[in-house]
Amino acid sequence: MCGIVGYVGPKDAYDILIESLKKLEYRGYDSSGVALKTNDGIFIAKKKGRISELESDIMDVPTSHLGIAHTRWATHGAPKDENAHPHTDCTGTIAVVHNGIIENYRELKASLAQKGHKFTSETDTEVVAHLLEEYYQGDILSALFKILPLLKGAFALGIISLKEERILAVRQDSPLVIGLGSGENFLASDIPALLSHTKEFVIMENGQVADIRADHVDMYDFDGDDIPLKITHVDWDEAQAEKGGYDHFMIKEIMEQDQAIKNTLLGRVIDNHVILEELTPLQEKLQKTERIYITACGTAYHAGMVGAYLLRHMAGLDVEIEVASEFRYAKHHWHDNSIGLVISQSGETADTLQALRLMQADGIPVISVVNVLGSSVYREADASLLTQAGPEIAVASTKAYSTQLAVLYLFAIYMARLKGLLDNEAEKHILQELWNVPEKVRVVLNQAHTIREIAQDTYKTNDIFFIGRQLDYMLALEGSLKLKEISYIHSEAFPAGELKHGPLALVTSDTPTIAILMQEDIMEKTISNVSEVKARQGDVFVLAFERNKKALHDIGRWAFFVPDTLPLLGPLVGIPVLQLFAYYNAVLRGTDVDKPRNLAKSVTVE
Known part of the structure; x- marks a missing residue:
């Protein structure tokens, strides 16, 4: 999974596809490829490595006005030429690019192999091209609607057929956007790829299919019913767009x-x-x-x-x-x-x-x-x-x-x-x-503004402590690390029961403490430790489950309550709160959030 682009219109497709693909390089990838519809068939070129290596490998680019391209972040099959996208069917007349995961590809592949289909890659994506071949009877859109009920998982698809002047796009749990031009239209997995060509976009939603032609775009749901286009005007510059706004x-x-x-x-x-x-x-x-x-x-x-x-x-x-x-x-x-x-x-x-x-x-x-x-x-x-x-x-x-x-x-x-x-x-x-955790995490993320308001009260402090017990302590360690990494506020995490064995000497009215209270079987013990902090005039920020809101609403100066789940899953639903807390403290302090001083993304030295 990674980057998808597509073009249909009067201009040279290859140049637009490669230019657009390069706009998505910031996402990271291990291979790239392009499929062009030409008078002589579908031209495929794909290569492990950078886009520049793909360009160097193509000696003679055919004339084309319709194509799709892809940068791959490997999920199924190692990074190598044959696993790079696009993938084709047995006839070489249908080409597919894909972001996401086809969960049931093994069963589909086995069934198709029994019918005589030959596979050339280790990917889950290739089954889509062969399924389309199996159901194709002169109209690629009709074939697509027949295979969609067979696919399980997450998929953003770009599809072309040698016999038709259209690009088909499908979104299910993996993003796609359509760029609207004059006599030409575009497809991409992210807006930055297309900003040099258009500011008008249709942002596809889950369960939607797009039929993209040079002069118009039609949208459908998975049942084949028409959907009106919702056009969004984007004023982002390209740097903003890489960050999704x-x-x-x-x-x-x-x-x-x-x-x-x-x-x-x-x-x-x-x-x-x-x-x-x-x-x-x-x-x-x-x-x-x-x-x-x-x-x-x-x-x-x-x-x-x-x-x-x-x-x-x-x-x-x-x-x-x-x-x-x-x-x-x-x-x-x-x-x-x-x-x-x-x-x-x-x-x-x-x-x-x-x-x-x-x-x-x-x-x-x-x-x-x-x-x-x-x-x-x-x-x-x-x-x-x-x-x-x-x-x-x-x-x-x-x-x-x-x-x-x-x-x-x-x-x-x-x-x-x-x-x-x-x-x-x-x-x-x-x-x-x-x-159900992803849905609960989304609820937390939608309340980011609340956490920013808390950070308004803490970003000028020099020291912040985190406390918790068992899984809450482990979560506290990560919350503390995030805060010190990007805001440069000194922070430490302690098992809550250890406060009185030394760290309590550091607690003052200028030292906020983040208390995590999601392990409910020992919550009362942690509450006692919170009382020790408050007795030293320390401000407390409480992180707990919604079901305990009534009992804990007044225990600290601030509180954030996450959607209820098993205490065992507390770290998963609680970590976005602490990440956002670190982020907003850093922003308010004016640090370089994405590139904190003295740190590297991948530590490849001892």
Whole structure:
């Protein structure tokens, strides 16, 4: 998944497609490709690597006035030429580009293969081209409406046929926009790609199909019923547009978290069971596993702490967790029936990679949780669980963290079931709550203005403390890290019960404390610690569930109540609040939010 562009009109399609595709390079990608409708057939060129490498590889560009192009961020199949988009059917007369995930592609592929279809890639996308071929009877739109009920998952599709002067577009849980011109029209996954050509857009919504021709655009729902065009005029400059109209990449990525979590769950929760096909080769080993060694750095380490808690409490496992830079140099007494679990956003984190190699050298198989298919950690681990955060531009990690959490919840449920500690009803209950998390995260994100108002009272302070117990403490650590990373406010996180063992000496009327109260079985204990802060004239910000609003409404100077869910899922619904708190404090202090001083996105040195 990553960038889609399309063009139909009187101008040279190739130049427009390549120019537009380059406007989406900020999103990150590992390969690119183009499909052009010509008098001699559909011309396809695709290449692993940068767009410039694709351009260099094309020796003679054919004349064309209609085409689609794509930059790929690998999800199914390694980054290589044959897995790059566009993909075609057996006849080479239908071409498809796709962002998202076709959850049931394996079943579709097997069925199509039985009918004689030949596949040339490892991707989920290719099945769409072959399905269209199977149903095509002279009209590509009719074929599309026949295959849409067969597709499960998230998909933004761009489709062309050699026999027709149109581009078809489909949106389901993955963004697409249509740019409107004079005698020409455009398609893209994001507005920045098209701003040099038009300011008039149709922003597609879920469950919509667009039939894009040079002189007009028709819109339909998935049942084939007409939908009127809703045209939006955009005045953004290109820098604004890359950020989706937001001021910074960080806030854009915070606001994308509900969809990123949903994408990570897609295809892994089926009939109220966790399905992790990536772990099938290790299943026998995992059934015997008694101890798990977890290692990671920074934000990924905080996700690992949550994972360790879940694996202990749900799957009954003995879990050791250590920062990767320390893990590498510690003396380890490995236990039989153990596995390693490493977590990295980029898959290139130097300390984490060396810890992985250390475990493997001593015979410990390693599972990775990573966001980049084809990265070093992904390639070298014995099995990998990919997050689906998509490219993350801001240095401070946000959606990568929440998708790491989502994967770790799935893994803990998977292990608990494997160990016989989770029956059908319990698994169903947790998964139904987990599946509803993206919707609850969206509710939180829609209240960002409330958190900005709180930040108005805190951004001038020099010190802020975070407290919580159990999972709340682990969440506090990540909230504190975000605040110090981008606002440069000194912040620390403590287990709430440890306040009186030293940190309470630092609490004054000038020291706000963020108290997280989502672990309800020990909430009263944390409330006692909040009272200790208030007794020293410290201001308190409370983060808790909506169901406790009446009991906690007056406990602090500020309070934010998130939608109710299981306390176990508190970190997932609570983290957007703390990310937004950090972001607005940084904005009000005037720091460089996306590029905080002294920090890098991917730490590839020790």
